[in-house]
Amino acid sequence: MIRLAISADGHVSEPADLWRANLPASLRDRGPRVEVHEGKISMVVENRVIRKLVEASPDMADGSLANIEGWGENDPAARLEALASDGVSGEVLYPTVAFFTAYSIEDGPLQAAVCQVYNDWLVDAFQDPRFVPVALLPAAQPDVCAKELARLAPRGVVAGLLPAHSDALPYNRPEWEVLWETAAGLGVSLSFHAGSGRHQAPVRGPGGAVTNYVVTLTGPVETATLLCAAGILERHPMLRVMMVECGAGWLAWALDAMDESYREHEMFVRPKLAELPSLYFRRQGGVTFQHDVVGVANRAMTGDRCLLWGSDYPHPEGTYPKSREILDEQFEGVAQGSIDAITWRNAVDLYGIATPEGFSADAAK
Ligand code: MN
Numbered sequence: 631m632i633r634l635a636i637s638a639d640g641h642v643s644e645p646a647d648l649w650r651a652n653l654p655a656s657l658r659d660r661g662p663r664v665e666v667h668e669g670k671i672s673m674v675v676e677n678r679v680i681r682k683l684v685e686a687s688p689d690m691a692d693g694s695l696a697n698i699e700g701w702g703e704n705d706p707a708a709r710l711e712a713l714a715s716d717g718v719s720g721e722v723l724y725p726t727v728a729f730f731t732a733y734s735i736e737d738g739p740l741q742a743a744v745c746q747v748y749n750d751w752l753v754d755a756f757q758d759p760r761f762v763p764v765a766l767l768p769a770a771q772p773d774v775c776a777k778e779l780a781r782l783a784p785r786g787v788v789a790g791l792l793p794a795h796s797d798a799l800p801y802n803r804p805e806w807e808v809l810w811e812t813a814a815g816l817g818v819s820l821s822f823h824a825g826s827g828r829h830q831a832p833v834r835g836p837g838g839a840v841t842n843y844v845v846t847l848t849g850p851v852e853t854a855t856l857l858c859a860a861g862i863l864e865r866h867p868m869l870r871v872m873m874v875e876c877g878a879g880w881l882a883w884a885l886d887a888m889d890e891s892y893r894e895h896e897m898f899v900r901p902k903l904a905e906l907p908s909l910y911f912r913r914q915g916g917v918t919f920q921h922d923v924v925g926v927a928n929r930a931m932t933g934d935r936c937l938l939w940g941s942d943y944p945h946p947e948g949t950y951p952k953s954r955e956i957l958d959e960q961f962e963g964v965a966q967g968s969i970d971a972i973t974w975r976n977a978v979d980l981y982g983i984a985t986p987e988g989f990s991a992d993a994a995k
Pocket of ligand 1: 640641724874875942
């Protein structure tokens with residue numbers, strides 16, 4: 631039985647004029663803005679159209695994103711109402727527009743300022759303890775990411791967001807150490823959200839959509855393995871890492887494959903680790919999924935602790951407004967302790983998110 635559902639993956643809707651209103655004057659002209667291009671509401675940054683979003687209707691003449699269907703709820707109270715109608719009591723909040731916008735910016739200082747404006751808005755707007763606002767980190771500069779986390783931690787921020795891939799500066803480079811160390815020291819977990827850091831649709835033509843979506847779900851295999859095999863999680867035993875919206879079915883196989891590779895190709899393996907690589911992910915890692923019966927079925931191999939359910943509200947690929955039905959169906963026959971861990975307890979342990987009366991993470995583990 632699903633007793634409580636907390637979503638470890640949701641997305642806010644940023645106000646359309648967020649950056650125009652809040653960036654320092656010297657950066658505002660190059661900063662993100664919403665414009666109509668070829669009849670479509672489009673995101674523009676550094677004077678480039680980076681994404682055409684949806685058809686513009688006449689009531690969007692002012693560039694307002696408020697009326698876009700499926701764009702989701704900006705007002706925290708209305709958002710909680712929508713969650714309640716879906717049987718969800720709280721959620722972890724990731725960006726929508728800010729996500730792909732910030733990571734398409736080429737100028738480091740502009741990216742940092744864009745993240746800062748978003749983070750200040752997010753933390754101010756979503757103070758209710760049923761929300762976990764995740765800080766958007768300026769991934770072009772790891773040292774600036776660390777400073778941003780340190781700036782936000784006193785305001786209660788307990789999680790930071792990075793791209794799923796960082797090809798320009800791979801995560802095993804020493805420049806990232808300052809962020810791993812800072813996050814671990816602050817007790818802030820780091821999330822790698824699927825669909826970022828690499829081209830999302832490399833395959834064109836027939837079969838492209840399905841192929842690209844499936845391949846996106848395998849992205850975390852690379853990043854999760856690297857965090858383990860490069861010794862990052864071993865060096866920072868307090869660092870927690872989450873692979874978000876990537877499904878869970880790949881995890882059991884990936885954990886086994888990283889250990890097999892470590893053992894069987896030992897002569898090429900650097901650095902040597904004190905334990906097999908999968909131990910570090912089991913100890914410090916996690917994944918979120920919306921609907922993944924394979925991931926749920928593989929619990930015997932992954933354990934419960936790595937698995938967190940998330941609705942991905944309000945995105946169309948998420949489970950809203952049928953989260954409870956979808957949860958009931960995929961957890962049928964699963965032990966109550968496992969259900970509780972995956973649908974709410976792991977999120978409470980990791981983020982300290984508020985629960986309704988009668989649900990305590992410490993009770994009856
Ligand atoms: Mn998501």
